[in-house]
Amino acid sequence: MYRIKDNIIKISVRNLVEFILRSGDLDNRVAGGADTDAMREGSKIHRMLQKQMGSNYDAEVPLSIEVPLMQDGHEIMVQVEGRADGIIHCEETSFNTMDTELLKPGIVIDEIKGVYQELSFIKEPIRVHMAQAKCYAYIYSNQNDLDRIGVRMTYCNMDTKAVKYFEEEYDYIDLKKWFDELIQEFGKWVIWQYKWIQTRNETIRGLEFPFEYRSGQKQLVTDVYRTIIRNKKVYIEAPTGVGKTISTVFPAVKAMGEELTSKIFYLTAKTITRTVAEETYRILANHGLNMKVVTITAKDKICVLDKIDCNPVACEHAKGHYDRVNDAVYDLLTNEGDITRDLIVSYAAKYKVCPFEMSLDVTLWADSIICDYNYAFDPNVYLRRFFVNEKKNDYTFLIDEAHNLVDRAREMYSAQIFKDHILECKRIIKGKSHKLEKKLEICNKDLLKLKRECDDFEVVDNINEVVLHLLGLASEYDEFLQEFKAFDEREKVLQLYFDVRHFLNIFELLDEKYVIYNDYDETEGFRIRLQCMDPSTNLLRCLEKGRSAVFFSATLLPIDYYKYQLGGVKEDYAIYTPSPFDTRNRLIMIAKDVSTKYTRRSEEEYQRILEYIFTFAKAKTGNYLAFFPSYQMMNQVFSLLEGQMEEKENGEFVINDKENMETSLEIVIQRSNMTELQKEEFLDSFTVNPSVIRMGFCVMGGIFSEGIDLKQDRLIGAVIVGTGLPMVCNERELFRNYFEERTSKGFEYAYLYNGMNKVLQSAGRVIRTMDDKGAILLLDDRFLNKQYQSLFPREWYPNTTVDRFSMEDILKEFWVQEELEDNYV
Incomplete structure (x- = not known):
């Protein structure tokens, strides 16, 4: 909303009045998209009406005023600025009303608002609109020594172009009193934030990196800091275990302490990665950092009603919400440190306001915001309080699991x-x-x-x-x-x-x-x-509203493709951070005699896949995941087990094969549309020190293929069935033809890069910490082709080509060596 620098606060007229003077109910019964759409089209309406005015009309007049503010022994200069849509120069004329001679104002401030609402429903000016005009009237009167000034509210219907006017006149003395009260109310927020920033920056200056640097990690931290300093974007491919979250958050926080950035947006697509970001800030807090960090929780997960219905009839929290929400936010900010979801819910209940809308208001004062990509990029739900205009701000965007943003952005802008x-x-x-x-x-x-x-x-x-x-x-x-x-x-x-x-x-x-x-x-x-087809232009338009952007993922290959699709320009940086893992702790095998090509799919091929999976799992008692390219194939392969297993009460399946396995094999299978509880139960079944072999059947690109953390022996192996290529369909072929014409890489852009990313993410579930050890089996002979191997990350070398018979011996040797090393330690 504003930034304090050198004891000067700059705030726009619009932000000032919309924050201090808002009032009334939340009401979803009114078409909520209309006003925000009107803002996008508003400049066209402004230009149209301004051109219709005569020579006595000055359009887009910049106005600003500095007001000293003294509270609690602190003096700060508040600079209120904006542009009056129009200033009308009238002839001053006298007229008599009840024997009193009045002077019609010679200056009228014109405030134009484009709306989609039918004008007959607007009976009087909207309070914050008139307040905006009154601010301009006060500033102009103050600068030009006017005793009296007029204000005209001009409402124009965006579709019909019909216009409706409301006119008022004000004495300078009354305007000054009103404006001073407005600034004083704003002052308590300003002084709080001024003192808070001093406290925050002091803790940041004393903050040290909380861990011993891993190999390559210090260079990564330095590169991120330099990117922010230089107002650039950087695209980072960093394997699991590098410590991507702390390596991006820490330098962004240090840049905030140097007042290079005023707000950090940690953007991600997954709930689990939001949790990792929250934990990272807590680690820094334990090492002395004092920051206001808020996570935006989805409305359906934080709503006080069983079914969302935001209007004063259905919800008492919606009735009068805007009358109370500022008090709720101020109370929270001044009395709490770590702003958790539970705290927001508690204060929302105390003041009877909507917890979701309150959390959005808290973001205005938070130092860092953890949220979904949507809140920065989606044209329907982005945080308009930060990104509504074309103004460039000193925000830093940290974009986690950035490979997900390509498809998400395509959908947002379709x-x-x-x-x-x-x-x-x-x-x-x-x-x-x-x-x-x-x-x-x-x-x-x-x-x-x-x-x-x-x-x-x-x-x-x-x-x-x-x-x-x-x-x-x-x-x-x-x-x-x-x-x-x-x-x-x-x-x-x-x-x-x-x-x-x-x-x-x-x-x-x-x-x-x-x-x-x-x-x-x-x-x-x-x-x-x-x-x-290509979201780069739309994303770049959003990214340019900030100072710097850091894109990072364990799977950002080929990096030039992601850089291009995610709004990168030639001057931006691309970084690969080497893996700190000992390659001896990871075994990667490629099966040379199995395929998932559509032309090869058959019961015989599926039986071969099952044999590979069971041979892979029986080499060592432990937890495993097998990832399939679709639910259809997963279910077809699973159906071949009928008659060989029994179903338990909890939905798990057990195979007892005493001739070939030392222990029983339990199978859990991913279902479509699983609830949060079912997801948790699925993951909780992968326990530490398992006494049986547990195999999870999952889908590549699904909820268990990225973002989950099954550390150490909660997962020791993964089987990747197929190359993950999307199914051929009209839309995919549209992408293929489009990019073939432009890059001669239609297949790669439409199918290959998407599929291999799913493969890399699924395989990445195995190694999560420096101490993890595990095996990965790639089941498709296409993985031996150069086209696919060119997308292997560096840490996938060396790898071993196997068949069903040689794989068994290689696995035994790998696990025996692992046990010897553990015993030696």
Whole structure:
């Protein structure tokens, strides 16, 4: 929101009034996307209206004022700045009202707001909008010695371009009193943060790296720090065990202590990696660091209701939320150190405010924010309080498991509309609004026409007519949702509204890195989709709002591909950090006589895969995981075990083969749509010092293939069944053709890199700490091809080519050597 530097605080007029003067309820019954969409289009509306004004109208006038603030013995200068949309120079005229002569102001401040809301519903200016205009009026009056000034609020409908005005007049004395009170209320936050930053920076300056540096780790820490100093981006491939989290967090914290960065965003896709980040900050706290760190918990996991329904009728925490939330946040900040989820829930209950929205407000004052990628990059849910404008800030982005961001970003910047969803909403609102029904019917006809021209999959060049009709639908939607705040199945109607708005917003981003196509979704039917093929431009636009970005992953190969897709430029850095592990503690084998190619899949091949898995596991009693390329193949292989095993009450399976195994073999299998409890139970079954062989059947790219930490003998081996290549489908072929034209690497971009990343992540579950020892078996003869081996990380050498018979002897030798070394130690 603002930054303190050299005892001067700079804050925008908008941020000031929106923070101090907000009030009222949380209410999801009002179309929440409208205002944020309006902000994106607002500059166009501003320019349109400003051009219509005459020569007495000055547009985009910069205004600022410095106000000294003294509290608790500290003096700070508050600099409030912004741009008035317009200043109107009027002729001063006198007129009589009840025998009193008044002077019409010669200056009027014009504040323009673009809205999607039907203007007839706006009965008076929105409080924070008028407050913004009043701030500009005060600053201008102060600088020009005016005793009186006018204010005009101009609301313009984004779709119809209709305009509505509200006008007020103010005496300078009244404006000054109002503005001084505003600054004084803001002052308590400023002074708290000023003192807090001094305390924080003092602890950072005395902070030392909390561990003895591993091989290559000190250089990694130095490289990250230099990247932040130089305002660059860096892409780091660092194998498991290097200590990526502490090696990126520590230098970012040190840069904060030097006031090079004001906020650290730790961004990730997985809950488990967020937990690792939290633990890293706790380790630093135990070594003297004093920082405010907050993790954003998903709304559905922190909501006080069983089912989210954010409005004052359904939730007492939503009623008057904005009247109380600032007090709740201030109480939390001034009385607590480590800001945990439980603390946020506790203070939210104390003040009866929404815990999720409160956590977002806490981020304004936190030094570091741990959250999902979405909060920085997704155009629908990003943290607008930090990224709403094009202004560059001194934020540092730490992006964990960065390989996941490519596909996530493609999805964030894509959009789709389903024909059946339009028909369903038409059915729901039937009889409520003839106008909206008509708009829905027009859009349905557009998609029906496209559907008739599409047998299976069709790339489309021009959808301008569809977009024009969707704009009309969105406009009518706004009026409908204002009038009808409660009816059956309103959620479905509202969801289509959000989908349409998102579609229109993404359409504005369309360039050569997009493809438009029609096809048939398996469950939702016919759709039109705006597919982001290459997210680099959109990601770069977000990253440029910060100072520096650090991308890191154990699997960022080939690094040039990820650098290109993740918004890298020529001047950015790419780093490989060598693994600190002793290669003797890890055995990597490639089977030369088995394949998972579609042309080779058969019961005979699946039986061979099973033999490999059991031979691999029976070499040593312990815990293992076998990763398959799909649920379908996993279940087909598993079905071959029918009659050889018995099912236990807890859903596990047991095979007793006393002739070939010293102990029984227990199998647990990953199911689709597992609950959090089921996931925990699955992982908890992999115990320390197991007395039986335990084999988990899992899916590559699934919940157990990355992010889980089964350290030491909780996991001693992994079997990777196949190369992980995505299934051939229309969308994948679209990617292949697109990148073949541009890079001549269509297969690599669409299939190979994605598949090998899944393989590397799955294999990475085995070695988690410096003391781990384990074996990895790659089951597919394609792993012997140069095309695949070129993507092997350096630590995968040396490796051994095996068949079912030679593998058994090699494993025995590996585990015997491991036992000898353990006994020697």
